[in-house]
Amino acid sequence: xxxxxxxxxxxxxxxxxxxxxxxxxxxxxxxxxxxxxxxxxxxxxxxxxxxxxxxxxxxxxxxxxxxxxxxxxxxxxxxxxxxxxxxxxxxxxxxxxxxxxxxxxxxxxxxxxxxxxxxxxxxxxxxxxxxxxxxxxxxxxxxxxxxxxxxxxxxxxxxxxxxxxxxxxxxxxxxxxxxxxxxxxxxxxxxxxxxxxxxxxxxxxxxxxxxxxxxxxxxxxxxxxxxxxxxxxxxxxxxxxxxxxxxxxxxxxxxxxxxxxxxxxxxxxxxxxxxxxxxxxxxxxxxxxxxxxxxxxxxxxxxxxxxxxxxxxxxxxxxxxxxxxxxxxxxxxxxxxxxxxxxxxxxxxxxxxxxxxxxxxxxxxxxxxxxxxxxxxxxxxxxxxxxxxxxxxxxxxxxxxxxxxxxxxxxxxxxxxxxxxxxxxxxxxxxxxxxxxxxxxxxxxxxxxxxxxxxxxxxxxxxxxxxxxxxxxxxxxxxxxxxxxxxxxxxxxxxxxxxxxxxxxxxxxxxxxxxxxxxxxxxxxxxxxxxxxxxxxxxxxxxxxxxxxxxxxxxxxxxxxxxxxxxxxxxxxxxxxxxxxxxxxxxxxxxxxxxxxxxxxxxxxxxxxxxxxxxxxxxxxxxxxxxxxxxxxxxxxxxxxxxxxxxxxxxxxxxxxxxxxxxxxxxxxxxxxxxxxxxxxxxxxxxxxxxxxxxxxxxxxxxxxxxxxxxxxxxxxxxxxxxxxxxxxxxxxxxxx
Amino acid sequence: xxxxxxxxxxxxxxxxxxxxxxxxxxxxxxxxxxxxxxxxxxxxxxxxxxxxxxxxxxxxxxxxxxxxxxxxxxxxxxxxxxxxxxxxxxxxxxxxxxxxxxxxxxxxxxxxxxxxxxxxxxxxxxxxxxxxxxxxxxxxxxxxxxxxxxxxxxxxxx
Numbered sequence: 001x002x003x004x005x006x007x008x009x010x011x012x013x014x015x016x017x018x019x020x021x022x023x024x025x026x027x028x029x030x031x032x033x034x035x036x037x038x039x040x041x042x043x044x045x046x047x048x049x050x051x052x053x054x055x056x057x058x059x060x061x062x063x064x065x066x067x068x069x070x071x072x073x074x075x076x077x078x079x080x081x082x083x084x085x086x087x088x089x090x091x092x093x094x095x096x097x098x099x100x101x102x103x104x105x106x107x108x109x110x111x112x113x114x115x116x117x118x119x120x121x122x123x124x125x126x127x128x129x130x131x132x133x134x135x136x137x138x139x140x141x142x143x144x145x146x147x148x149x150x151x152x153x154x155x156x157x158x159x160x161x162x163x164x165x166x167x168x169x170x171x172x173x174x175x176x177x178x179x180x181x182x183x184x185x186x187x188x189x190x191x192x193x194x195x196x197x198x199x200x201x202x203x204x205x206x207x208x209x210x211x212x213x214x215x216x217x218x219x220x221x222x223x224x225x226x227x228x229x230x231x232x233x234x235x236x237x238x239x240x241x242x243x244x245x246x247x248x249x250x251x252x253x254x255x256x257x258x259x260x261x262x263x264x265x266x267x268x269x270x271x272x273x274x275x276x277x278x279x280x281x282x283x284x285x286x287x288x289x290x291x292x293x294x295x296x297x298x299x300x301x302x303x304x305x306x307x308x309x310x311x312x313x314x315x316x317x318x319x320x321x322x323x324x325x326x327x328x329x330x331x332x333x334x335x336x337x338x339x340x341x342x343x344x345x346x347x348x349x350x351x352x353x354x355x356x357x358x359x360x361x362x363x364x365x366x367x368x369x370x371x372x373x374x375x376x377x378x379x380x381x382x383x384x385x386x387x388x389x390x391x392x393x394x395x396x397x398x399x400x401x402x403x404x405x406x407x408x409x410x411x412x413x414x415x416x417x418x419x420x421x422x423x424x425x426x427x428x429x430x431x432x433x434x435x436x437x438x439x440x441x442x443x444x445x446x447x448x449x450x451x452x453x454x455x456x457x458x459x460x461x462x463x464x465x466x467x468x469x470x471x472x473x474x475x476x477x478x479x480x481x482x483x484x485x486x487x488x489x490x491x492x493x494x495x496x497x498x499x500x501x502x503x504x505x506x507x508x509x510x511x512x513x514x515x516x517x518x519x520x521x522x523x524x525x526x527x528x529x530x531x532x533x534x535x536x537x538x539x540x541x542x543x544x545x546x547x548x549x550x551x552x553x554x555x556x557x558x559x560x561x562x563x564x565x566x567x568x569x570x571x572x573x574x575x576x577x578x579x580x581x582x583x584x585x586x587x588x589x590x591x592x593x594x595x596x597x598x599x600x601x602x603x604x605x606x607x608x609x610x611x612x613x614x615x616x617x618x619x620x621x622x623x624x625x626x627x628x629x630x631x632x633x634x635x636x637x638x639x640x641x642x643x644x645x646x647x648x649x650x651x652x653x654x655x656x657x658x659x660x661x662x663x664x665x666x667x668x669x670x671x672x673x674x675x676x677x678x679x680x681x682x683x684x685x686x687x688x689x690x691x692x693x694x695x696x697x698x699x700x701x702x703x704x705x706x707x708x709x710x711x712x713x714x715x716x717x718x719x720x721x722x723x724x725x726x727x728x729x730x731x732x733x734x735x736x737x
Numbered sequence: 738x739x740x741x742x743x744x745x746x747x748x749x750x751x752x753x754x755x756x757x758x759x760x761x762x763x764x765x766x767x768x769x770x771x772x773x774x775x776x777x778x779x780x781x782x783x784x785x786x787x788x789x790x791x792x793x794x795x796x797x798x799x800x801x802x803x804x805x806x807x808x809x810x811x812x813x814x815x816x817x818x819x820x821x822x823x824x825x826x827x828x829x830x831x832x833x834x835x836x837x838x839x840x841x842x843x844x845x846x847x848x849x850x851x852x853x854x855x856x857x858x859x860x861x862x863x864x865x866x867x868x869x870x871x872x873x874x875x876x877x878x879x880x881x882x883x884x885x886x887x888x889x890x891x892x893x894x895x
Binding site (some may be wrong): 025026027028074075104105107392394395399416541542543551552560563565567568569570574624627667669670671672 | 748788789790792793794808809811812813815818819820822823828831843846847848849853854855856857
């Protein structure tokens, strides 16, 4: 018969499940006890007095014992096991297993962050019968289909009872449908309520019942049935419903939680525990009462469970990092057909770090709200928008993406799609080109003076400084720190537009920018993600690593199908990039990045650059510590002027994120052949301590000739006089630093 | 949050924007003539080590590599790199795995990344150069390989 063949041949379409990066625990990790338990709670581990089953933890002073769940990683299947975490003032001090042996490193299971479901919206996690706690089928039978084990697919008694109840109550109280009929309806039929359909449903149910065991039918029901809606995503099956409502595996649910799911089956919208908590609670307790009456559980157990709150997580698990999932989807679209992603049961392991993602979301939401208050003008109801990309520069891992201030909104993804003028974000690449040429260094004097360029067609290009004033001769360090347009245009024209375009291309800009003079002031349009790719090379010492969201794709058989390993390609010399990065630290200490200083942990060395496009349409900040690169864009969707410079708009968002991430200082080793030297910030002349109060330490090639400031203690030959004592002091200082 | 490589005191790159030591000293007499910057003091030696977490992962990667599971070994080393991203020893390890997989161009990139991080540690620099040399040789660029080997000097016994 067609129906049974169809059923037999039917395999569920399995949307790809997407996982965040697992948190690695090891001695020395600066994660305090509160943060450790926060991470456990994020994975819905339950705090208990006595560890009884996987998914629980216990806190005993500075010691945290965890019953780890069995977990599947990209490269390993791990059984449930016990872990003891010993914390101290500096973070994790040591880890031990159940036998008290030292564990050097172990990871928590990766957080499920969503799935790639097909356009018809069905999302599910399929469970084998072994993964289903026996309580669930018992509860389903008790509530939905008491004679499931004995009837033949339809239950005339139940239909009669339903009709009688209907007539009495004047509304549908009992469906009268067996689980098998419900299954048929979900599988094969539209939801139109017609008599013809009812008859077909009954016939098909009887056919299925004749051909399959009750266990098969029950398992099919558990994986098939609709249990909730999340935007355009339909939650099917109890495996996903458990994650969706409670954020944990079905096997870990207690009686009250199983009863809630059994209650929701009847009307996932009407009994939605998030939107209609009262109704859901009432029906759950009805289910519990029924379970007690039918002796599935004891009356005492039912009573105890009925006293519990619903226990539903505030946000559904998954689908709440839409901008990140968007990037994942686009990455995989190159290699996979849509159908493979939505149906083939793939597991996708990504680089997303929930902690970083939370920081980025929080900072953007909060700062945009503040900026809106600063800026709100009458007749301008539109609110500011923004986007954030955070990476780990050394690996090119994208650890957070925010696509707009409404972080849960799965719509326009500004991090990937807002293509905006990069403004002064382009300047570091001009100065990098200058440093590479060997003709410039941090102390080189450049002319900040009016530029008048004749363009084709007799037009003129007359760029201006932000201050509308020209500063005359200034050293490179100041020109970049203060983002002087005229000086930069002069340097760029000296080097030639093709060279600058080529540098941008080397760092990953595709297609290469159009070679027009305005390019020198950032007329180049980039997305925040593209800006992050460019700056990642600066943060990574001149090595380009393709930004990646996906680390590996695992097939339904557990084998790796495609890996995206770390890649590094040298695209600039370490010497040039080091000199530039030092200049970018001066942006933070003296230039346009300075307002970030009070928001950052004191002593954290960071490097960065602001960007403001013409008429304040785009406010950018891109910068990095030793641990992370963050790029922030702030602007209006309709490209209206914001009134904010990069320093006023994007910078505070950036600073809050960097402070929240709490990484280490930018601390690249100085390449051999470079040397630190002190110059005067205003004049670029070489100085010694005591002869100028405007000194800045810059890195320059060792053989660099820098004019010395008069009266600054250099002898006539130009060599500073050093004595043995001075050299000794120098040596001691080196030891200390 | 990363475990720092156990570098010798003073090995912190002198590039701290604040507090970097000045070269030279005070004396009388002044001029505006160019002053060549004196040669840098020999950078103080340091030696990179692996922390215990990274060590354990490297050992695991070696086992995987020994049985030809290059991809798994690479994934394990990436875990170590997330813990110590600036440790040149790990980049050399990862480059060796790339070489084992037949990906000589990536091995070269990792060798150069290691080299950039290994400033001040002759032993780490030497193993980075050896990786670069092997990746060049794997691509038939024997003259360049010899030059890379020469720059790496003789292997430092550890």
